Amino acid sequence: MFARILRHEWRMLLADPAPWVLLAVLAASIGYGTLNGVRWTRFQEQTIERARAEERERLAQHDRDLQLIAAGEKKVAPAADPGNADSAGRRLATRYAVLPPLPLAPLTVGQSDLLPYYFRISTDSREAALAATEIENPHRLLSGRFDLAFVLIYVYPLFILGLAYNLLSAEKEQGTLALALSQPVSVRTLVAGKVTLRLLVFLVAIVLLAGMSLAAAGIDLSAPETSLRLGLWAAAAAVAVYGLFWLALAVAVTAFGRPSATNAAVLAACWLLFTVVLPSAGNLVANTLYPVPSRVALVQGMRVASDEANTRGSQLLAKYYEDHPELAPDSVERAMTQASLIRIATTADIERQIQPVLDTFGRQRASQRRVIAGFTWLSPALLMQHMLGDIAGTGTHRHERFVEQVARFHEEWRAYFLPRVFGGVRLERVTDAPQFAFEDESAPAVLDRTLPGLVFLLMLGLGISVAGGRALSRYPIVG
Amino acid sequence: MPTSNGSIWNTCTTEDDIMIGRIARKEFLETVRDGRFRVLAAVVLVLGLGSMAAGWSRYQDVQGQHQEAQAATRTQWLNQPAKNPHSAAHYGMYAFKPKSRLSIVDPGVDPYVGVSAWLEAHRQNEFAYRPAQDGTAAQRFGELTAAEGMLVLLPLVIVLLSFGAFAAEREQGTLRQLMSLGVARKDLLMGKALGVAGVVAAIVVPVTAAGVLALALTSEFGSPLRDASRAGLLVVIYLAYHGIITAVALGVSARARSSRLALVMLLALWFGNTLMAPRLAADLAAAWHPTPSAFEFQTALERELADQTEVRRSLETRRQEIVKAHNVATVEEAPVNFSGVSLQEGEEHANQVFDRHYGRLFDAYEAQQRVVTLAGAAAPLLPVRGLSTSLAGTDIAHHRDFVRSAEEYRRRIQRVMNDDIYRNSRAGVVYTAGPELWAKVPEFRYDPPGLGTVLAQQGWSLVVLAAWLVAACVFASRGVARLAAE
DSSP: OHHHHHHHHHHHHHHOHHHHHHHHHHHHHHHHHHHHHHHHHHHHHHHHHHHHHHHHHHHHHHHHHHHHHHTTSOOOOGGGOTTBHHHIIIIITOEEEEOOOOTTGGGOOTTTTTSOSEEEEOSSOHHHHTTOOOOOOHHHHHHOOOOHHHIIIIIHHHHHHHHHTTTTHHHHHHTHHHHHHTSSOOHHHHHHHHHHHHHHHHHHHHHHHHHHHHHHHTOOTTOSOHHHHHHHHHHHHHHHHHHHHHHHHHHHHHTTOOOHHHHHHHHHHHHHIIIIIHHHHHHHHHHHHSOOOOTHHHHHHHHHHHHHHHHTHHHHHHHHHHHOGGGOOSSGGGSOOHHHHHHHHHHHHHHHHHHHHHHHHHHHHHHHHHHHHHHHTTOHHHHHHHHHHHHHTOSHHHHHHHHHHHHHHHHHHHHHHHHHHHHTOBOSOSTTSOOOOOOOOOHHHHHHHHHHHHHHHHHHHHHHHHHHHHHHTTOOSOO | OOOOOSOOOOOOOHHHHHHHHHHHHHHHHHHHHOHHHHHHHHHHHHHHHHHHHHHHHHHHHHHHHHHHHHHHHHHHHHTOOSBOHHHHHHHOEEEEOOOOGGGGTOOTTGGGSOOEEEEOSSOBOOOBOOGGGGSOGGGGGOOOOHHHIIIIIHHHHHHHHHTTTTHHHHHHTHHHHHHHTTOOHHHHHHHHHHHHHHHHHHHHHHHHHHHHHHHHTTTTSSOGGGGHHHHHHHHHHHHHHHHHHHHHHHHHHHHOSSHHHHHHHHHHHHHIIIIIHHHHHHHHHHHHSOOOOHHHHHHHHHHHHHOOHHHHHHHHHHHHHHHHHHTOSSGGGSSSOHHHHHHHHHHHHHHHHHHHHHHHHHHHHHHHHHHHHHHTTTOTHHHHHHHHHHHTTOSHHHHHHHHHHHHHHHHHHHHHHHHHHHHHOOTTSOOOBOHHHHHHSOOOOOOOOOHHHHHHHTHHHHHHHHHHHHHHHHHHHHHHHTOOOO
C-alpha cells in the first residue's frame, strides 16, 4: 500500500507544475548564492595576496637599503632612516596580520563583509591599528548578501513549506481524501507516504544542488584536510535538521485539518516569525538591554588621555623607565631622540587610561552576545546563521579569535621594536621581526560548538513530528 | 460570466458611495472580528510601537553623546596652550556625526557608516567606527525598526488580509450572489480596498502617533518642526506603498483560480520584493559600478599624495610672485613667512587628490544607488527604501553631505592656521600663537540638506513609485473588470 501511495504521489507531483517551479527557483538561488560567495572569497584572497606582496617587496627593499647604508653606498634623511627602530616599527617595516578565509567560506559571507580581515600592525596604539575597514556600499551591507546562507535560511524553508502546506488539505478540497481513506489505509500511512516522497524528491534535489555548488565553489573533496570534510558533514547535518524542523512544522500545521489557504497563511506567519521577527526582536532586546555606547566616548576618552599624557610627556618617560627598568639606557646619548621616547611613553599611558572605556565596550558586547545566544533557541533561523558562520569561519567567533591573536601579536611587535628604540640600537634586518600567522580553532572544537544546536534542532523537529502525528489521528476527514 | 467593462471609473453617485461604505464596513468588521487577525495586528502594532520607543531611546543616547563630544572637542581646541599654529593644525578637532531625528523611524545605513573623523593637518581621514561592528551577527537579519514594520511586516499583513477578497468569495459562492444584487465591480473593489485600508489604518495611525510623540519629545535638540515636512512625506510614501501592495493583492485575488493560488502567488511576490530584490539589485549595482578594495584605494591615494612635482612647480611660481610683490632679492627677505605658503600649497594639492579619490568613491556609491532605484521597476520596495532612508536623512547621500561639510571645516582650519603663519611669523624665528587664533576658527555647524535637495536626489524614486501606483491600480481595476463569478 505504501509503495502504491508513493507511486501515486509521484505521478501527482509530476503533473503539478508548482513544485517544479519552486525547485527551479531553489536551484537557481543555490547556484547564484554559491557564485556570489565564491566571488567574495576570491576578492578577499586577492586583497590579502596584494597586501602580502606589498609587504614582501617593501621589507625586501628595506633590508637592501639597510645593507647599502651599512656599506656606505646610500645616504638617507634621519626621518626616513630604515635603520631607526622607531620609524621602522611604526611606519616603514610594518606587517599585515591576516585572517585568511577557510575553504568553506563561500558557504556564507556572514560578518566577513563588515569586520576587517587584515590589519596593518605597527608600534602605534592598538586602537589605531584595529580601525581598518573594507570599502563597501553601506546600503549593500544593510540589505545583506545573496549567498548560500541566505538561500538556506530563507528560501529553503519556503521550498519545504511550498511542498507540504497542502499535504492533506488539497485532497480534502478536491474530495478525494475520503475516497482514498475508504481503502484499507490509515491517515498516518497516507501522510507518511506523501512526506516520504517529498523527502525523497527533496533529498535528491539537495544532493544534486550541493554537488553543483561544491563544484562551482571549486571545493575539492579529495583534499586531505579533515577539517574541510568535517565542516561539510556539519553543514550537511545543519541543512538536514533545519529542513526537518520546517517539514515537521508544515505537517503539524496541516494536521489540524484547516483549508490549504489557511495552512499557507499560518505557515507564512510562522516563517516570518522565525526568520524575520524573532532575530530582529532579539537584536532589539540586546541593543536595548545592553546598549554599546557610541564609539565617540572612546574617541573623546583617548583625546582627553592624550592631552594629559602630552602635558606630562617627560614625567611619563621617567615613569616608564621605572616600570620598565630593563629599557633604561645606560647612557642618555645612546637613546634616540627624546621625542619618540616620549611618544612611546605617552601612548602607553593613553592605553592605560582608556582601558576602562574599552572594558565597557567589551562587557556590553559580551552581554549582547549572551542575549542573542538565548534567542538562537527561539529562532531556528538565527541558530542556523550561527552554525553556518561557525562552520564557514565567517562568524563572530573566529573573528574574535583573530582580534585576540592580533592583540597579542601587537604586543610581540612592540616587544621586538621598543627595546631597540630605547636602546638606540640600529636595525640590521627587519625580516627577523615577528610575523603573524593565524592559528585556527581545531575542527573538532568548532564541531563541539555546533553540536548542541544540531541536536536541539533534531529534537525540535522530532518533537513537532510526534505532536503532528498525534494530531493526525484526529484528522477531520470530512467537513 | 466574464463581462468586460472597460471604464469602471465612471462618475460616482451617492448610492455608489453608500455601497462602497457598506462593503468597506463589512470587510473591516469581518477582519476585526477574526481572532487571528486581531492577534496579528496586535503583534505588528506592538512591534511598531516597541521599535519606535527603542529608536527614540537610542537616538536620545547617541545624539546626546555626540553633542557633548562635539562641544568637548571645541573646548579642547580653544584651551590649547600657546603653540605654533601648525602644531595646532596637527592637534586638530574631531567631527562627530549628528544623528538625524527621523533615524528613530528609519536608521538606514547609520549602523554601517563611521561616526567620527579626526580633522587634522594634511589628511582627510575616513569616518571611523561603524556601530554595526560593535553589534552581533543577529543584526544582519535586519533591525526591527518602524520602517521595517511599515515596509516589510505590514505588506505581509495586507497580503494575508486581501488574498481571499475575491477568490474566497468565489469559492464560497458569495461572489455570484453579490453580482446578482447588481453591485458595481468598481464599488466592490473600492469597498474591499477601503476595508483593508481601515485595518491598516488601525495599525498605522497609532504607530504614526507614537512617531509624532517621539519626535516631539526630542525637541531639546532643535526644533522638531524642521523635520515635519520630511516626516509628513515619509508617511505619504509609506501609505502609497501600502496602496500599491493592496491594489496588487486585490488584482491577484480577482484573477487567481483559487484563494490558495492567490495566496501562494502573493507570498512569492512579497518574498521576491522584500528579500530577494534588495540583494539582487545591490549585486547588479556593484557589478555595474564596482568600488575598489580599501587596499587599492589607500595605495592609489598614497601614491598620488607622494607625488609632489605639482606642488614644487606652484611653489616656485608663488615664490617669484612674493619676491616681485615685495621687491626683494629672496623670499626670506620678504616681510612674510614662506612656510605658510608652502604648507597651504601642500594642503591644496592634497585636497585635490582627496576630492578626486573620495569623490570617485562616493560617485560610485551614488551610481550604485541609481541602479537600485531603476531596478525598482521590478520591485517597488527599492525606490520606497531609497525614499525612506533619504527622507529620514540616513542614506549614503546624507552621509556624503556630512563628510563634505566636515572636510570643508578641516580645510578652513588649515587656511586660518597657515595664513597666520604666513602673515605673523618669520622664517627661523620661534613663533607661537594663542587663544585669539584658536578662536578665529568658527564653531563647527552642520545643517542637513533641505527637503528640496532630497526630492531632487530622489526624483527617479518618486517617478518609479508613482508609476507603480498607477500600474497597480490599473492592474486591480482590470482584474475586477474581468471578474468571473466562478
